[in-house]
Amino acid sequence: MEDTLRRKLEAKPLNFESFFSEKALGMKASEIRELLKLVESSDIISLAGGLPAPETFPVExxxxxxxxxxxxxxxxxxxxxxxxxxxxxxxxxxxxxxxxxxxxxxxxxxxxxxxxxxxxxxxxxxxxxxxxxxxxxxxxxxxxxxxxxxxxxxxxxxxxxxxxxxxxxxxxxxxxxxxxxxxxxxxxxxxxxxxxxxxxxxxxxxxxxxxxxxxxxxxxxxxxxxxxxxxxxxxxxxxxxxxxxxxxxxxxxxxxxxxxxxxxxxxxxxxxxxxxxxxxxxxxxxxxxxxxxxxxxxxxxxGYLDRHIPEIIEFYRPRRDAMLEALEEYMPDGVRWTKPDGGMFVWLTLPEGIDTKLMLEKVIARGVAYVPGEAFFAHRDVKNTMRLNFTYVPEEKIREGVRRLAEVLKEELH
Ligand SMILES: Cc1ncc(COP(=O)(O)O)c(C=O)c1O
Incomplete structure (x- = not known):
């Protein structure tokens, strides 16, 4: 009797997966997200995030x-x-x-x-x-x-x-x-x-x-x-x-x-x-x-809200402008992008054949990050797009980030 009890109590490795619901088993962390998490804590110029700039928080x-x-x-x-x-x-x-x-x-x-x-x-x-x-x-x-x-x-x-x-x-x-x-x-x-x-x-x-x-x-x-x-x-x-x-x-x-x-x-x-x-x-x-x-x-x-919105706009507008100007200046022919009147993001479409997921590591090696577009499509059937954020990083870094990204793209296109 005692033996049986002891055997039962002996530590067995827990089969963690066996406890999850079927739905939970279907939930998977995205590899790209994991990669980009590392980027956020480094010196890399991240155009990948989706965060508002902390400078816009109305702390006072x-x-x-x-x-x-x-x-x-x-x-x-x-x-x-x-x-x-x-x-x-x-x-x-x-x-x-x-x-x-x-x-x-x-x-x-x-x-x-x-x-x-x-x-x-x-x-x-x-x-x-x-x-x-x-x-x-x-x-x-x-x-x-x-x-x-x-x-x-x-x-x-x-x-x-x-x-x-x-x-x-x-x-x-x-x-x-x-x-x-x-x-x-x-x-x-x-x-x-x-x-x-x-x-x-x-x-x-x-x-x-x-x-x-x-x-x-x-x-x-x-x-x-x-x-x-x-x-x-x-x-x-x-x-x-x-x-x-x-x-x-x-x-x-x-x-x-x-x-x-x-x-x-x-x-x-x-x-x-x-x-x-x-x-x-x-x-x-x-x-x-x-x-x-x-x-x-x-x-x-x-009325704090109505007073604060114009301050946020004034803070972000030069960043939006810097990104659009840098794209104009550096991007090679064949790259298209949206020209947003507001918000936080620009969307790039590259020539067919470029897979932005595969290109990401090369771009990160040059000190820049973006989000590959594939995950934004319900059917994950488009490979040649990316999202760039312009709200989080200051203007000079946006320009430098776009310049480096364009360099890699020029190499890819040749
Ligand atoms: C389109 C869209 N919907 C919803 C959210 C989530 O926002 P919230 O912070 O209000 O949950 C975001 C955040 O980035 C978003 O971009």
């Missing part, structure tokens, strides 16, 4: 507001909150969206979330059955593919050009789907200063997308973290502005207009959709960070 404003919040509202700010979020903040955001985007908010409800990334997961939970068709831009935001991917949709990739998603191609696909007896569940779009491509969907296409949504009865998820970061050109109303039926679920975030460390975003959608997403959120984290919410409330309500 946050100090001032936090002191006031802790002085006057500690009972609320340090307590659990409702799942939907801190009501004064939700009201302040509703009025800000109405003023800035001319979105009539009477039939729109706002729920606060832990960054818009959480909203992407909530949308997956609430709307996607395995096999549902979800249309995404090609390329699209990588972490949206990961968030939705968990719920096993069938992705439909719709290419982009300088005016955003090619909505005419979407229409063709919708006709094909209809013939196959299938239906689109939703279109996911980063409508303004897209991540990764930097392009903005034109007003005509926005209106057309709404028309198609009505005709083919699907929803639109509009993810809009970047529209306030406009360095040139005229503002474009969000797709949500054209939505008179409640088909658009709009995602906003404080990450690029305050700080990503707040982990605070919001969903603005029809109350019927919000109610279900609220139940889903309750099971995940009960409520978004209350302290962040109360500080963000003052930030919006008392």
């Amino acid at each position: 404003m946050i100090k001032e507001i936090s002191a006031e919040v802790l002085e006057k509202h500690a009972d609320k700010a340090l307590q659990y909150g409702t799942t939907k979020g801190f009501t004064p903040l939700r009201l302040a955001l509703a009025s800000w969206m109405e003023r800035h985007y001319a979105i009539p908010m009477s039939k729109v409800e706002i729920m606060m979330v832990a960054g818009s990334q959480q909203a992407l997961d909530l949308i997956g939970r609430t709307f996607i059955n395995p096999g549902d068709v979800v249309a995404v831009e090609a390329p699209t935001y990588l972490a949206a593919l990961n968030a939705f991917g968990y719920y096993e949709p069938e992705f439909l990739s719709i290419p982009l050009d300088d005016d955003g998603m090619k909505v005419d191609l979407l229409e063709e696909k919708l006709e094909e789907l209809e013939k196959e007896g299938k239906k689109l569940k939703f279109v996911y779009t980063v409508s303004t200063f897209q991540n990764p491509a930097g392009v903005t969907m034109s007003v005509e296409r926005r209106k057309k997308l709404i028309e198609l949504a009505k005709e083919y009865d699907f929803l639109i998820v509009e993810d809009n973290p970047y529209s306030e970061l406009r360095y040139s050109g005229e503002p474009v109303p969000p797709i949500k502005h054209f939505d008179d039926e409640g088909r658009v679920l709009y995602l906003g975030t404080f990450s690029k207009i305050l700080s990503p460390g707040f982990r605070l975003g919001w969903v603005a959608a029809h109350p019927h959709f919000i109610r279900k997403m609220e139940i889903a959120k309750q099971a995940i984290d009960l409520c978004a960070n209350t302290l962040s919410q109360v500080i963000a409330w003052k930030y919006v309500e008392e």
Whole structure:
């Protein structure tokens, strides 16, 4: 008896993998991400990141507001909150969206979330059955593919050009789907200063997308973290502005207009959709960070936000300009790139035959990093693209980084 017990207790190597769920077994860290993590902590000029510049964080404003919040509202700010979020903040955001985007908010409800990334997961939970068709831009935001991917949709990739998603191609696909007896569940779009491509969907296409949504009865998820970061050109109303039926679920975030460390975003959608997403959120984290919410409330309500946005723009515009000028000066013939009016990214398309994933190590050896474009495509079928970030690194480094990248490209092309 004792022997059996001893044998049972003898340490055996644990079979870690055997405990994971099937879904967890399917989750894989990307090799590129691992490589780029090393780059971030070295002297390499990284045009790979997606981070806002810390210089744009309004530290003094946050100090001032936090002191006031802790002085006057500690009972609320340090307590659990409702799942939907801190009501004064939700009201302040509703009025800000109405003023800035001319979105009539009477039939729109706002729920606060832990960054818009959480909203992407909530949308997956609430709307996607395995096999549902979800249309995404090609390329699209990588972490949206990961968030939705968990719920096993069938992705439909719709290419982009300088005016955003090619909505005419979407229409063709919708006709094909209809013939196959299938239906689109939703279109996911980063409508303004897209991540990764930097392009903005034109007003005509926005209106057309709404028309198609009505005709083919699907929803639109509009993810809009970047529209306030406009360095040139005229503002474009969000797709949500054209939505008179409640088909658009709009995602906003404080990450690029305050700080990503707040982990605070919001969903603005029809109350019927919000109610279900609220139940889903309750099971995940009960409520978004209350302290962040109360500080963000003052930030919006008392006009700090509107004062700070122009400061962020002035900080980033020279960096955007430096990148576009350097690309013009150094890139060899055959390389194309987008010319964003705002946001954080430029997208490069190289001649066919160049695989940017394979080229990355060579470029890193010259002290520069970028993100290979492949992972931004739902079907990973495009090899000759890359994303460059222009917000994190100062102008001189951007110029030097682009010069070195162009050197490697010239060698590759010969
Ligand atoms: C298109 C897009 N959506 C969502 C997010 C996530 O942002 P948040 O910090 O609000 O979770 C990002 C962040 O880079 C993004 O680029």
